[in-house]
Amino acid sequence: MGDVETFRKGEIALRDLSKSFQIGGRSLRVLRNLNLDIRSGECLAIVGASGSGKTTLLRILAGLEAADAGKVVIDDQPVRGVGNERAVIFQEPRLLPWQTVLENVAFGLEVRGGHARHANERARHYLSLVGLADFADAYPKQLSGGMAQRVGIARALTVQPEILLLDEPFGALDAMTKLTMQEELERIWRDENVTMVLVTHDLEEAVYLADRVLVLPKNRDGNPKIIEIDLARPRDRSEAGFVQYRKDLLREFGLH
Amino acid sequence: MSLQDVDRSILANGGSDGVKAEEYLQRAGARLRHWLSRYGLLAAFLVFWQAASSGGWINSAVFPPIDAILSSMWRGVFGGALLDDIAISLQRSGLAFVAAVLVAIPLGLFMGQVRPIEQALDPILQLFRQTSALALYPVFILLLGLGEASKVFVIFWATLFPLLLNTISGVKEVDSKLIEMARVYGASRPTVFRRVVLPGAIPSIFVGLRLSATTALLLLIASEMIGANKGVGFQVMNAQYNFQIPLMFAAIFILAGLGLIANYALVFAQRRLCRWSDVSI
Known part of the structure; x- marks a missing residue:
């Protein structure tokens, strides 16, 4: 029985999801009858031009926005609003400047009713997992952008979510830091056995991290497309297969 | 041996005491400069007031020393x-x-x-x-x-x-x-x-x-x-x-x-x- 349950953890089904925004009196449709199954433990990347609704989709998954129609089903349960089985990593680290790094990492678990001592213990564990054990007592303003983002990741991992939702998590980092962080994220994803949904505008990041890539159409009447990335891990960015997937994705956007 | 050489040898032989004293002086100097840059003008203002009043440059009945x-x-x-x-x-x-x-x-x-x-x-x-x-x-x-x-x-x-x-x-x-x-x-x-x-x-x-x-x-x-x-x-x-x-x-x-x-x-x-x-x- 236990096996079956762990197998089902972090499975997401989207059914006929639609969402429009009212902008200047006009209705702008960003998602139209979207159906999608996200497998337990997989890494799904969502790419699309700006305005294609990729961030909106992630915010609906996070429970920060409501869909106009359709539903989100997680582990066979329809969900509404935020939930304990999900954690979000934003583009900005969103750390509380008045709390130490450790307090920030423990924040999520404490808010969810974790015992302060227990939360601190677990926070320490995940802080060392992202390589920042020595910075537990530092304040956020003493950290570099990459370090702050690691703290944000540790905070999300500390609540041990089944599903990790990432909204362009490395979009604000410099190129070198970004590559390092992608490698670390892959290692963490494998170790923690968590379902990841990654919104990104970086196609190479999508090919490097994802099992499948969801391409949202540029043109609103088009259909979303799924591309399976069939490459061994850890992936080699210069390998022919990798480069080919990147080319394929670029072509989806009419680029070369 | 020129004078400069003598100086240098004294410095070299002076050992750590000389270095320490120099460091101490430097630190005291830095502290003094900091104090002066922050409170110097205020001190000068009060000194000027005192001098102007007791020297009779301004009416000491209105501005007593x-x-x-x-x-x-x-x-x-x-x-x-x-x-x-x-x-x-x-x-x-x-x-x-x-x-x-x-x-x-x-x-x-x-x-x-x-x-x-x-x-x-x-x-x-x-x-x-x-x-x-x-x-x-x-x-x-x-x-x-x-x-x-x-x-x-x-x-x-x-x-x-x-x-x-x-x-x-x-x-x-x-x-x-x-x-x-x-x-x-x-x-x-x-x-x-x-x-x-x-x-x-x-x-x-x-x-x-x-x-x-x-x-x-x-x-x-x-x-x-x-x-x-x-x-x-x-x-x-x-x-x-x-x-x-x-x-x-x-x-x-x-x-x-x-x-x-x-x-x-x-x-x-x-x-x-x-x-x-x-x-x-």
Whole structure:
């Protein structure tokens, strides 16, 4: 029985999801009858031009926005609003400047009713997992952008979510830091056995991290497309297969 | 062997003592430069005052020398005459300030979070704020009499608004992305308030507290100049009537000192509460 349950953890089904925004009196449709199954433990990347609704989709998954129609089903349960089985990593680290790094990492678990001592213990564990054990007592303003983002990741991992939702998590980092962080994220994803949904505008990041890539159409009447990335891990960015997937994705956007 | 070579060999043989002494001198020099850059102009101003007054360049009946002012202050404070004035003044401004804190901070925290209430009350708050408290003082005297109540109330009135408006804006300016982050972890409204909104608003509340403390002293003097027979502000006017100019300046200096102490105390408290941010004086 236990096996079956762990197998089902972090499975997401989207059914006929639609969402429009009212902008200047006009209705702008960003998602139209979207159906999608996200497998337990997989890494799904969502790419699309700006305005294609990729961030909106992630915010609906996070429970920060409501869909106009359709539903989100997680582990066979329809969900509404935020939930304990999900954690979000934003583009900005969103750390509380008045709390130490450790307090920030423990924040999520404490808010969810974790015992302060227990939360601190677990926070320490995940802080060392992202390589920042020595910075537990530092304040956020003493950290570099990459370090702050690691703290944000540790905070999300500390609540041990089944599903990790990432909204362009490395979009604000410099190129070198970004590559390092992608490698670390892959290692963490494998170790923690968590379902990841990654919104990104970086196609190479999508090919490097994802099992499948969801391409949202540029043109609103088009259909979303799924591309399976069939490459061994850890992936080699210069390998022919990798480069080919990147080319394929670029072509989806009419680029070369 | 040239002279330079001798120098060099002495330096080389001088060992660590020489180096240590040099380092010490350097550090003392740096500290002196720092002190001079910060307080040099103030010291020069006081020295100039003293010299100009005792040298007769300016009318020493209007600007008595600093030493005369200090000795008058010494006599006033330790003879007890000024001590009573300081006590009553502190009581008036302290009462008003505490009352303003007790009203403005909770009210501001509430208003900052409830947009409709804030929007409904904002115009009237702006009107009250722009109406000089001193202009309203006669009204308060009519309502509350010429005693302590009207004095405390006029100070309270003037200190209320900087604190209230800064508390409101502090709450409103808390990063909404942090609030959203807390919501993602399932934080309830009280938790969001306690862990995100309140700590985020504290720097702005302290700006309000410092403005209010300054305003409290300002209004204290004004209110004591009208219909008081005690208080530091009264003493400034009274000493001038009696042509005790050194005493008048002594009272003025005490007021300046009280303002500085209040400000430093608040900066100190803010540094304790907000170790995470840099607080400037």
